[in-house]
Amino acid sequence: MSSQQFKSFALINSDSYGLNSGQKLALSSGLLGLLLLVLTAFGVQLVSASIHLSLAIGLLGVGIVYFTRAAYSNKIAGIKNDGVMFSSLTSRGILGWLLGVSLTGFYIVIYFYPTWLGLGINGDPNSGLIALFDPFSLWLNGNAATQWFVYGTLYTFAIIVFGYKFILKYWHNPYQKLRTISVMFFQFGFAFLIPELMSRLNSDTFKLPYYDLKSIWPLNYYNFDKYRVNSFIDAGDVGLALLIFGVASIFVITPILTYKYGKRWYCSWVCGCGGLAETVGDPFRQLSDKSISAWKIERWVIHSVVVFALLMTTAVVYSYLGHDRSSYWLNKSDFLLGVGGLLTFVFGLVMIFKRKEFGKDAIYGAVGYFVIIVTLIGLFVFDQNDQLFIFKSTELRKTYGFLIGSVFSGVIGTGFYPIFGSRVWCRFGCPMAAVLGFQQRLFSRFRITTNGGQCISCGNCSSYCEMGIDVRSYAQKGENIVRSSCVGCGVCSAVCPRGVLKLENDHHKGRINPTQVLLGNDVDLMDLMNQR
Amino acid sequence: MKKIVIVGNGISGVTAARHIRKLSDYHITIISGESDYFFSRTALMYVYMGHMKFDDTQPYEPSFWSKNRINLKKAWVKKIVSEDKQLLLENGELLSYDKLILATGSKPNKFGWPGENLEGVQGLYTKQDLELLEKTAPNNSICKHAVVVGGGLIGVELAEMLHSRHIPVTFLVRETNFWNGVLPDHDCSILNDHIKAHGIDLRLGVNLKEIHSDRMGRVESVEIAETGEIIPCNFVGLTAGVSPQISLAQNSGIETHRGILVNQFFETNLTDIYAIGDCAEQTDQLPNGRRSIEAVWYSGRMMGETIAQTITGNKTPYKPGHWFNSAKFFDIEYQTYGWVSSLRSKPEHELQLHWKYHDNTKGVTLSYNKNDRTFLGINTFGIRMRHEVFNQWLNEKKSIEQVIEQLDKAQFDPEFYKSYVNEIQSVLLATLSNSVL
Numbered sequence: 001m002s003s004q005q006f007k008s009f010a011l012i013n014s015d016s017y018g019l020n021s022g023q024k025l026a027l028s029s030g031l032l033g034l035l036l037l038v039l040t041a042f043g044v045q046l047v048s049a050s051i052h053l054s055l056a057i058g059l060l061g062v063g064i065v066y067f068t069r070a071a072y073s074n075k076i077a078g079i080k081n082d083g084v085m086f087s088s089l090t091s092r093g094i095l096g097w098l099l100g101v102s103l104t105g106f107y108i109v110i111y112f113y114p115t116w117l118g119l120g121i122n123g124d125p126n127s128g129l130i131a132l133f134d135p136f137s138l139w140l141n142g143n144a145a146t147q148w149f150v151y152g153t154l155y156t157f158a159i160i161v162f163g164y165k166f167i168l169k170y171w172h173n174p175y176q177k178l179r180t181i182s183v184m185f186f187q188f189g190f191a192f193l194i195p196e197l198m199s200r201l202n203s204d205t206f207k208l209p210y211y212d213l214k215s216i217w218p219l220n221y222y223n224f225d226k227y228r229v230n231s232f233i234d235a236g237d238v239g240l241a242l243l244i245f246g247v248a249s250i251f252v253i254t255p256i257l258t259y260k261y262g263k264r265w266y267c268s269w270v271c272g273c274g275g276l277a278e279t280v281g282d283p284f285r286q287l288s289d290k291s292i293s294a295w296k297i298e299r300w301v302i303h304s305v306v307v308f309a310l311l312m313t314t315a316v317v318y319s320y321l322g323h324d325r326s327s328y329w330l331n332k333s334d335f336l337l338g339v340g341g342l343l344t345f346v347f348g349l350v351m352i353f354k355r356k357e358f359g360k361d362a363i364y365g366a367v368g369y370f371v372i373i374v375t376l377i378g379l380f381v382f383d384q385n386d387q388l389f390i391f392k393s394t395e396l397r398k399t400y401g402f403l404i405g406s407v408f409s410g411v412i413g414t415g416f417y418p419i420f421g422s423r424v425w426c427r428f429g430c431p432m433a434a435v436l437g438f439q440q441r442l443f444s445r446f447r448i449t450t451n452g453g454q455c456i457s458c459g460n461c462s463s464y465c466e467m468g469i470d471v472r473s474y475a476q477k478g479e480n481i482v483r484s485s486c487v488g489c490g491v492c493s494a495v496c497p498r499g500v501l502k503l504e505n506d507h508h509k510g511r512i513n514p515t516q517v518l519l520g521n522d523v524d525l526m527d528l529m530n531q532r
Numbered sequence: 533m534k535k536i537v538i539v540g541n542g543i544s545g546v547t548a549a550r551h552i553r554k555l556s557d558y559h560i561t562i563i564s565g566e567s568d569y570f571f572s573r574t575a576l577m578y579v580y581m582g583h584m585k586f587d588d589t590q591p592y593e594p595s596f597w598s599k600n601r602i603n604l605k606k607a608w609v610k611k612i613v614s615e616d617k618q619l620l621l622e623n624g625e626l627l628s629y630d631k632l633i634l635a636t637g638s639k640p641n642k643f644g645w646p647g648e649n650l651e652g653v654q655g656l657y658t659k660q661d662l663e664l665l666e667k668t669a670p671n672n673s674i675c676k677h678a679v680v681v682g683g684g685l686i687g688v689e690l691a692e693m694l695h696s697r698h699i700p701v702t703f704l705v706r707e708t709n710f711w712n713g714v715l716p717d718h719d720c721s722i723l724n725d726h727i728k729a730h731g732i733d734l735r736l737g738v739n740l741k742e743i744h745s746d747r748m749g750r751v752e753s754v755e756i757a758e759t760g761e762i763i764p765c766n767f768v769g770l771t772a773g774v775s776p777q778i779s780l781a782q783n784s785g786i787e788t789h790r791g792i793l794v795n796q797f798f799e800t801n802l803t804d805i806y807a808i809g810d811c812a813e814q815t816d817q818l819p820n821g822r823r824s825i826e827a828v829w830y831s832g833r834m835m836g837e838t839i840a841q842t843i844t845g846n847k848t849p850y851k852p853g854h855w856f857n858s859a860k861f862f863d864i865e866y867q868t869y870g871w872v873s874s875l876r877s878k879p880e881h882e883l884q885l886h887w888k889y890h891d892n893t894k895g896v897t898l899s900y901n902k903n904d905r906t907f908l909g910i911n912t913f914g915i916r917m918r919h920e921v922f923n924q925w926l927n928e929k930k931s932i933e934q935v936i937e938q939l940d941k942a943q944f945d946p947e948f949y950k951s952y953v954n955e956i957q958s959v960l961l962a963t964l965s966n967s968v969l
Binding site for chain 1: 543551554572574575578579581582583584585588589590591593595696729730829830833834837838841848850851852853854856858859860862863865867893916917918919920923944945946947948949950
């Protein structure tokens with residue numbers, strides 16, 4: 001009678017969900033490709049690096065593509081979630097845990113022990129896995145490979161092949177197809193190709209920092225570090241344009257696009273982290289925690305990260321600005337006044353126009369605002385070049401990079417896909433998502449509309465929400481969904497069996513519409529209850 | 533403080549409890565023997581198909597109930613002792629009430645078929661039915677073939693469920709067209725094709741004669757009345773509709789017919805005893821052509837919303853608005869707003885216009901009154917439409933021409949989906965002008 005019995009369903013390993021022969025063959029090909037890559041870490045290389053790599057990547061790619069075709073191409077258009085909760089891989093079974101541990105291990109090695117992968121240090125040549133990528137790296141950007149080149153290449157490859165899988169799975173759904181093509185395009189073009197080619201242009205006299213143009217501060221928390229800003233400025237007009245683009249991205253482009261389309265324009269159409277979550281991570285989206293307590297933790301953690309990111313960046317920039325305006329157009333006090341002024345402006349705007357919608361969260365917003373302003377004043381009063389009170393700004397920057405940039409976004413964010421679902425980083429850790437979410441919740445035309453009284457509370461929408469939003473709790477009240485964390489992936493709408501949910505950009509009037517009695521009942525009763 | 537007891541934790545009972553809590557401080561208890569917590573009955577199929585875990589079908593976290601001071605009691609009720617205002621539970625316990633709401637739901641129909649109580653034969657309605665199905669038909673090596681009898685919504689869901697585990701299904705439907713007791717034949721043909729396209733052995737116009745047993749008392753095969761054909765199988769699903777679950781009321785001196793008889797205030801013949809949801813049968817004529825028994829999620833919810841008013845002192849009659857419903861047949865979503873009649877039940881004044889996409893996976897049927905040309909209702913297949921818009925058009929008694937011309941306002945398909953509105957408009961308007969000539 002209890003849910004115990006239902007848990008035992010997973011033990012019934014029916015033939016029904018076994019792999020067909022095409023899938024088995026494809027799986028072998030993929031595993032062989034993977035084995036070829038793993039072997040290099042142990043110094044085994046069969047042929048020349050370029051052939052070995054091509055063979056491994058080729059086998060992997062062919063394996064994934066044919067696995068997908070065997071799984072989906074003969075199916076009738078529709079939702080393909082049969083057996084998701086029974087599969088060991090997708091329901092935290094042994095396979096899921098194994099994959100989680102392996103992915104986490106891979107991230108730990110690549111972030112903290114790259115020499116294990118064969119990174120040559122102190123001028124030594126690369127060996128092992130990284131050496132395998134040397135020819136490709138040389139051809140593309142003119143330098144030997146690094147662990148980041150290996151990571152970037154594999155990352156892009158994964159988004160493209162698993163993007164193909166996602167597209168085939170949602171072949172009947174143009175929204176899903178388009179946004180997947182979009183993340184594949186931005187990953188391949190903007191995150192991979194353009195920065196590599198840009199670094200090819202570098203010479204002794206002209207040097208641009210590595211810049212993934214679609215990565216926006218505070219996601220690329222390092223964008224305004226001294227060395228980067230200096231090299232932007234030294235690179236003349238092009239560098240200056242890039243620096244201005246970096247500032248405009250967060251202060252101009254982002255608010256406009258988020259106002260029009262919600263944060264989805266970034267999180268599920270452009271972003272690389274989102275791209276990986278939507279493609280590689282798609283089989284794990286149902287593992288996100290939908291409980292109210294998880295939502296509480298989410299709000300505390302993500303907003304703490306954004307405050308941390310802001311303070312860290314402010315301290316870093318402050319530390320290298322001068323007391324006069326000669327080298328960076330800004331001096332220390334201009335900068336602090338600017339940051340404080342901007343925050344006060346935004347905070348004031350919200351309190352004046354959105355006080356009601358902000359509701360109980362206003363107090364948290366006020367606390368965050370207060371902490372930042374006090375810190376800014378502290379910076380100003382104590383005026384220590386590289387100190388934020390007791391912390392050195394460089395230490396702060398390092399701590400952030402380690403905790404948030406590496407451990408949170410990589411090791412936990414991606415390594416734990418098969419355990420906590422695909423959007424752990426985006427939901428709990430990404431400062432960019434917090435900024436966009438704030439704009440989406442309060443200043444956007446975007447919402448998910450519910451269709452009158454048609455919800456049957458089945459829970460498919462909540463189950464497949466990768467952000468852990470309990471979509472059903474809104475839909476069954478006939479209430480639009482305007483949650484700041486919603487990345488607009490559209491899967492809730494896709495899996496809804498009754499056509500209840502629709503992602504829309506529309507007028508503000510009626511965007512937030514709590515109801516007590518749903519459409520379909522006595523008109524007088526609806527009025528009575530809903531006007532209360 | 534008033535003690536409200538609700539028997540049944542389905543959508544009707546739970547909605548009533550939630551709304552009584554919103555409106556009052558009464559002591560509320562919900563009794564159910566079926567499950568610890570409220571779950572979405574319509575989602576049981578997704579548990580078997582592996583789309584969700586059972587816990588995912590529960591719309592509220594366990595803490596919701598204590599937070600809202602709604603007591604949950606897991607028990608079966610044996611009898612209502614209305615003289616003492618008490619419930620006698622199966623475990624012998626007595627529970628007193630000031631007001632009692634019966635929301636006992638439905639039970640699957642059985643028509644006295646020989647063999648209908650054999651092992652391996654069942655309906656699909658309760659959580660226990662799902663657990664039984666999981667034992668009888670966990671996979672296609674234990675259940676090599678399944679037969680589903682009865683061509684309604686539960687029948688097609690059960691066929692889809694079994695199919696998801698690669699169990700071959702024969703689907704016996706009495707009607708000559710799937711669900712043609714509800715849908716016009718035009719719409720049925722979309723579904724016939726789609727069900728067959730999924731590899732279901734759909735047999736139209738056939739009746740079950742007998743279910744044969746093996747020596748162990750387990751189902752072995754079914755026999756078709758018309759042809760005498762014997763179909764070997766390990767599982768038989770009986771899905772020939774549901775009827776109100778009234779045994780408790782019958783045991784307790786409450787007047788029943790097909791359902792528990794109630795007026796528009798959901799009052800039974802006994803004071804302070806009410807009935808809502810699937811189990812209730814209205815004796816008063818309801819507005820908007822609504823039926824006296826509606827075993828539908830939405831109706832149950834609306835009855836719960838309404839009775840909470842009466843219970844908390846604002847006596848309110850049940851006046852449901854325009855009919856609407858939805859379903860999903862394998863991959864084809866169905867929505868309906870207003871009334872579109874089947875061939876069998878079509879009144880003389882109702883005319884219908886049809887459109888179908890060339891691949892037969894999408895279609896609409898609009899009905900209108902030929903005398904005053906008012907729009908009566910719409911069925912949509914594979915296309916999502918806005919409830920709010922159609923509800924308003926029905927309120928405003930729009931003409932069929934106005935509805936067709938403004939059809940784009942009702943579109944609810946996701947962004948970037950191909951719109952069929954232009955095609956639908958031109959086909960329907962052409963049909964309309966031909967019929968005028």
